Amino acid sequence: MLDKMRIATILDEIGTFLELKGENPFRCQAYHNAARAISQLEGDIGEWVEQKKLTEIPGIGKDLAQKIETLYKTGRLEQYEQLRRELPGGLLELLRLPGLGPKKARALYDQLGVDSLEKLRQVCQEGKVAQLRGFGEKTQQKILEGLAFLDKTGKRVLLAEAEYLAERICAELRKLKEIIRLEVCGSLRRRRETVGDLDILVSSEKPEAVMEKFVNLPEVMTVTARGETKSSVILENGLNCDLRVVSDEQFPFALHYFTGSKEHNITMRARAQQFGLKLNEYGLEGEKKSIRAKDEADIFHALKLDYIPPELRENTGEIEAAAEHRLPKLVEWSEIRGTFHCHTDWSDGRNSLEEMAEAARALGWQYLGIADHSQSLGVANGLDPERVRQQHAEIDRLNKKWKNFRILKGTECDILPDGRLDYPDEILDLFDYVVVSVHSHFNLSEREMTERILRAIEHPKVTMLGHATGRLLLRRDGYKVDLDRILKAAADHQVIIEINGQPDRLELDWIHVKHAKSLGILLVLNPDAHSTAELRYVRYALDVARRGWLEKANVLNTRTLQQVLKNLSRRRGQAKS
Ligand code: DGT
Ligand code: CA
Ligand code: CA
Ligand code: ZN
Numbered sequence: 200m201l202d203k204m205r206i207a208t209i210l211d212e213i214g215t216f217l218e219l220k221g222e223n224p225f226r227c228q229a230y231h232n233a234a235r236a237i238s239q240l241e242g243d244i245g246e247w248v249e250q251k252k253l254t255e256i257p258g259i260g261k262d263l264a265q266k267i268e269t270l271y272k273t274g275r276l277e278q279y280e281q282l283r284r285e286l287p288g289g290l291l292e293l294l295r296l297p298g299l300g301p302k303k304a305r306a307l308y309d310q311l312g313v314d315s316l317e318k319l320r321q322v323c324q325e326g327k328v329a330q331l332r333g334f335g336e337k338t339q340q341k342i343l344e345g346l347a348f349l350d351k352t353g354k355r356v357l358l359a360e361a362e363y364l365a366e367r368i369c370a371e372l373r374k375l376k377e378i379i380r381l382e383v384c385g386s387l388r389r390r391r392e393t394v395g396d397l398d399i400l401v402s403s404e405k406p407e408a409v410m411e412k413f414v415n416l417p418e419v420m421t422v423t424a425r426g427e428t429k430s431s432v433i434l435e436n437g438l439n440c441d442l443r444v445v446s447d448e449q450f451p452f453a454l455h456y457f458t459g460s461k462e463h464n465i466t467m468r469a470r471a472q473q474f475g476l477k478l479n480e481y482g483l484e485g486e487k488k489s490i491r492a493k494d495e496a497d498i499f500h501a502l503k504l505d506y507i508p509p510e511l512r513e514n515t516g517e518i519e520a521a522a523e524h525r526l527p528k529l530v531e532w533s534e535i536r537g538t539f540h541c542h543t544d545w546s547d548g549r550n551s552l553e554e555m556a557e558a559a560r561a562l563g564w565q566y567l568g569i570a571d572h573s574q575s576l577g578v579a580n581g582l583d584p585e586r587v588r589q590q591h592a593e594i595d596r597l598n599k600k601w602k603n604f605r606i607l608k609g610t611e612c613d614i615l616p617d618g619r620l621d622y623p624d625e626i627l628d629l630f631d632y633v634v635v636s637v638h639s640h641f642n643l644s645e646r647e648m649t650e651r652i653l654r655a656i657e658h659p660k661v662t663m664l665g666h667a668t669g670r671l672l673l674r675r676d677g678y679k680v681d682l683d684r685i686l687k688a689a690a691d692h693q694v695i696i697e698i699n700g701q702p703d704r705l706e707l708d709w710i711h712v713k714h715a716k717s718l719g720i721l722l723v724l725n726p727d728a729h730s731t732a733e734l735r736y737v738r739y740a741l742d743v744a745r746r747g748w749l750e751k752a753n754v755l756n757t758r759t760l761q762q763v764l765k766n767l768s769r770r771r772g773q774a775k776s
Contacts, residue, residue: 204363205435206270207238209279210263212291216282218301219290219308232258237267239549239732244271257549289315296345297675303338306331320346348676354395356438357672359702359739361387361394364434368399368418375412377405379447384457388509390742392705393672396439398457406444413442449481451492456480462514470502470518478502510745515713529745534757538737539568539609540634540665540697540725545590546571547579549730552590553597556606558731565760569594570609570634570665573621579638581613584626591629605760607631607767611665616640618654620661627660632767634697634725636665637678645679652680656688662770663695663723667711672703682711690718693770695755698747700726700740701733712747722747723755 201209214230236256240247247253248271253264270276286308292315293304307313310331311322319342322328329339365383373381378401382388385398403409410430414422419440424431428444445453456464456479471478476485483490483501492498496506504521508529511517520526542548543555550558552569559567571590572581582590587610594606608631613621620627620635627633635655643651655661667685668677689696696715698707704727707715715722724744726736737756744754751757758766 201270201274202367203237203240203244206244206267207234208436209270209276210234210237210267213276213279213282215291215294215301216286219286219305220282221302221305229258229263233263233267239730241732248272287314289318292316293319295349295674296342297348298341298345303334306333316346316349354437355393355673356436357702358387358390358392358394358705358742360436361397361438364418364436364438364440365397365399368397368416368440371416372399372401372409372412375409377403377408379403380450382454384454385459388458389460389512390510390746392708392743394438396441397434399440399442400450400453400457401442401444402447402450403444404446409444410442445481448491451494451498452478452482453480455495455498458509458512460513463512463517466514466518467502470504474502476502508745510742511748513746527748527750530741530749530751530754530757532738532741534751534754535564535724535737535741536756536759537564537566537568537607537763538725538728538734538756539607539632539663539723540570540611540699541567541728541734542571542611543569545586546576546581547729552593552606554731555728555734556597556601556604558734560601560604562734565603566605566607566763568607568609568632570611572638573610573612575613575615575621576638581621582610584622587622587626587629603760607763609634609662611636613638614651614655616643616651618651620655620658624660631764632662632770633660634663634665635661637669641669641678643678645681648678649681649684652685653688656685656692656694660771661692661694662767663697664689665697665725666699666701666704666727667696667707670704670706670708672705674703677706683714686711686715686718686720689715690720693721695721695723697723697725698740698743700724700736700738700743702736702739705739705743707743707747709743709746712743712749716747716749716753721755722749722753 210230211234214227214234217227217230236258248268253259253267254261266276290304290308293299294301307319311327313319313322323339323343328334328342329336365387369381369383372378380402382400383397384400386394387397401409406428410425414425414430414432418434419432420435421433423433429441431439431441434440443453468478471483476483483498490501499506499521504518505524505526507517507521507526517526537559541555543550543552556567572579574581574583591608594608598605610630611634614635614637615621637652656664668680670677696707698712699705712722722744724737724740726734728734728736
């Protein structure tokens, strides 16, 4: 039985294979849409199948429902296997290159036999790609640049994808009674935005049983090493995963070591040396005796340090701060009371205002800020002033329903290429707050882009800046912009800066978040949700906030509804005076 993420992946791949074959674009898109719908499904896919409800999902007809049912029940689909026989899987890899669509990938395969990124690099270097019809020097150059970008990012995956796999694997392993303690370490535990491989740590007296279970997990594609205390495997999505088994006494030391980062470890080891101690993955040893620790906190305390949360272990001053008792008290999930940048079916979201609000209420929140797209974003069904007024009437109607909850009226207003906003002032005045974002003309020079965003920040009606650089993790760098000037202007004009929780955005990135905090800028955690399921992306924004040393007071979402309303109207009041 396959779970929904696996089914979604397969549907997505079918869509892409069909694109590679040059099939009708609508048919291909139907698979991609179905994949998205399935991955965002609430509850267990099994129930949808058993109760024959799949066709109730928008975009899933009889035919697709049948295929999903087959996949769920048998784990296989003849159509998919046929496509995989027909076309090499390496072709899917080619599509990771920015600007290389299925048509071009197919041409490269048909005419030059390109079936992997390596082969593509080779034919580009030989100058063969430039000679193909419809390609040329410029395209060849772009492909080489894209390959260099992939080299730089390596085979990393998004935090959300790694987390999803890790959770499944750990849930399986935790069933073993031989396991005493289990924890995922490495970059995943530090909540880095991308993850190079999974590092799982277990304490047990019976390592053999743990290894046996591990290498036979259904997520495991290839076993690359199997030892008594360490095994390495490659998972279904190409990610490596290491499992280490230690004694329960060693566990805290191994947990600290394999959580890293490497740079943090090196500084910690140096600190231990100052105390005449030796710190490694097995223990903390002095001349005469070794120091015992029941958990990581004991290790830090032995070195006269406060406990350092994993998110801070990047050797950017956390050890000094821990020695001087001035670590931040990091913002927590339980402190979040709402969020501000969400889309509904009024623009390009999937759910209605009411569904989004109910989902926010189910999370225990007090408010949900809706910020649908503005008028010039036609592709996303942006709202013209007339529809803004209609949406506000609908929000007013809904808000009468609830006592301790409120939908806030926001907008995600486009920053036009010259830095003007997409609505006139009298329309901007209708909203509780205004998020401004860049959605077009990414190719401006750094100076032009900076001026463009500065102009928006200086606009008196603007409350917050959305996804500050436009990066897409593992796909493209952000646009060129002078972030130092942007942050300085945000501080001067009291504009709030968003941490966007979409798993492939996660910007402002944590290093700049830390900088923003030092400038006294208020930050906001936004899911940029396009469905009820995506509200939980606030969690990933929270990870970035914590890596950026933020405390409750630095984050708008920790305020109560009353405080938020006061804060927003004060900003507007200032703007009007
Ligand atoms: P990743 O996998 O690239 O996303 O990042 P990490 O941090 O998970 O790195 P990984 O998997 O290579 O190693 C896991 C941890 O093991 C790392 O964070 C710190 C520790 N570690 C690995 N190599 C070394 C090393 O050479 N020296 C020290 N002190 N620690 C190391
Ligand atoms: Ca790792
Ligand atoms: Ca590793
Ligand atoms: Zn948005």
